[in-house]
Amino acid sequence: MHQLSRRGLFTVAGVAALGSTGALLGASPANAAVPDSPRFDLSGAGDNPVAKKSLHANWVMQSFAYDNVHQHLYxxxxxxxxxxxxxxxxLWITKTDTEGNELGSMALHNFGHGVSIAVEPYDGSVYLWTEWMSSSSGFGTRIGRFAFADGTVLEKTSSAVQDRTPSIGDTMINPQPAIDPSTGRLLVRYKTGEDQPRIVAFDLADARAGRLATQHRLAERALPSRGAWGAANPFQGFTAYGRYAYLLEGRAGGPSYISVVDLNGTGQSTVVDRWETTAGQSLPGREPQGMAVWMHPTGPRLAFGFHSNTGGVRQASVFVKTQFV
Structure with missing residues (x-):
C-alpha cells in the first residue's frame, strides 16, 4: 500500500435531448422495447439489512452494488x-457481506465521485464498473471496468482498467453505470448538457466486450429534468429492474425521494415522481446515497442507501423494498 500514502490518498482520515419526445434512436435493435416486468412497491420504510456500518475509510459512502452470485456488497x-x-x-471500495461487515478493500486514484457503481461476477473474478478518468471537479469523464483486487491501489492510467464508455454520438457528461441483474443489462445514465439527463441500455455481454456503439443499444430515453428543484435535491443514484428504472434524489439533512421511470416511456415521463421515503429518518446527517437491485435468495429487492455522520464517524445504511405493486 506504499503507493497510497505516497499519492496522498490517506491525507484525510477517515442532453441536448434528441427530439422532444425522447424516443429511442436509430434502427433495430435500438428500438427494441424493454420486456414487461413487475414494479417495486415504494410504500413503507422498508427493511434495513445494513444499519450504520463503518466502512474501510472514514469517507462518505456514495453508492453500492451487489455481487448477486456470492452475496456480497461493494x-x-x-x-x-x-x-x-x-x-x-x-475513491475507496469496501467489500462487505450483505449486513455490511467488511471483507476487503481497494483504493482507486483519480477515478471519480462514485455516484453509481456496478458489480459483475464473471469468469472466476469480480469486476467493478465505475466512473473513471476524473476531471478537476472530481467527477468521472468515462466508464472503466476492472477486477476487484483486495488491498491494492489502482491508478487511473493502469492498463488493468478497460474503457467501457458508450460511443453513441451523444455528448456524454458524467457517465454513471448500473447493472440490472434480472436482465443482464448494463445501463448508463449520463447528461448531454446542463439538466439534460438520459439513460441507455446494452446487453451486458456486448458491454463486457466493448460493443457499446449506436447499433448495440437496446433502449435509450430522456430522464426528467429537475430545474431549480433538482439543484436543491441532487441526484444520488439509480438502478433498474426489468422495465423500470429507479432514481434517488435528495440532500443531506433534508427529505429523500425516489422516482420511477418506464424505460419504454417517452419524453420526460415518470411512473412515480418524487415519492418521499421516510427510511432512516433518525440517522444523523442523513443523506441518500446509491441504489441497487439485490437478487436475494428469497426474491429480488430494491435497495437504496444513506450516509450518516455520528460525531464525525461516517457510516452507511441500506434499506430494501421487497414487494411489487
Missing amino acids: FAQVNTENSDRANAGD
Whole structure:
C-alpha cells in the first residue's frame, strides 16, 4: 500500500435531448422495447439489512452494488474533505457481506465521485464498473471496468482498467453505470448538457466486450429534468429492474425521494415522481446515497442507501423494498 500514502490518498482520515419526445434512436435493435416486468412497491420504510456500518475509510459512502452470485456488497466512498487537486476523484471500495461487515478493500486514484457503481461476477473474478478518468471537479469523464483486487491501489492510467464508455454520438457528461441483474443489462445514465439527463441500455455481454456503439443499444430515453428543484435535491443514484428504472434524489439533512421511470416511456415521463421515503429518518446527517437491485435468495429487492455522520464517524445504511405493486 506504499503507493497510497505516497499519492496522498490517506491525507484525510477517515442532453441536448434528441427530439422532444425522447424516443429511442436509430434502427433495430435500438428500438427494441424493454420486456414487461413487475414494479417495486415504494410504500413503507422498508427493511434495513445494513444499519450504520463503518466502512474501510472514514469517507462518505456514495453508492453500492451487489455481487448477486456470492452475496456480497461493494461500497464506493469518496474523500469529500481533501481539496488537493492531485486527489480529485479518489475513491475507496469496501467489500462487505450483505449486513455490511467488511471483507476487503481497494483504493482507486483519480477515478471519480462514485455516484453509481456496478458489480459483475464473471469468469472466476469480480469486476467493478465505475466512473473513471476524473476531471478537476472530481467527477468521472468515462466508464472503466476492472477486477476487484483486495488491498491494492489502482491508478487511473493502469492498463488493468478497460474503457467501457458508450460511443453513441451523444455528448456524454458524467457517465454513471448500473447493472440490472434480472436482465443482464448494463445501463448508463449520463447528461448531454446542463439538466439534460438520459439513460441507455446494452446487453451486458456486448458491454463486457466493448460493443457499446449506436447499433448495440437496446433502449435509450430522456430522464426528467429537475430545474431549480433538482439543484436543491441532487441526484444520488439509480438502478433498474426489468422495465423500470429507479432514481434517488435528495440532500443531506433534508427529505429523500425516489422516482420511477418506464424505460419504454417517452419524453420526460415518470411512473412515480418524487415519492418521499421516510427510511432512516433518525440517522444523523442523513443523506441518500446509491441504489441497487439485490437478487436475494428469497426474491429480488430494491435497495437504496444513506450516509450518516455520528460525531464525525461516517457510516452507511441500506434499506430494501421487497414487494411489487
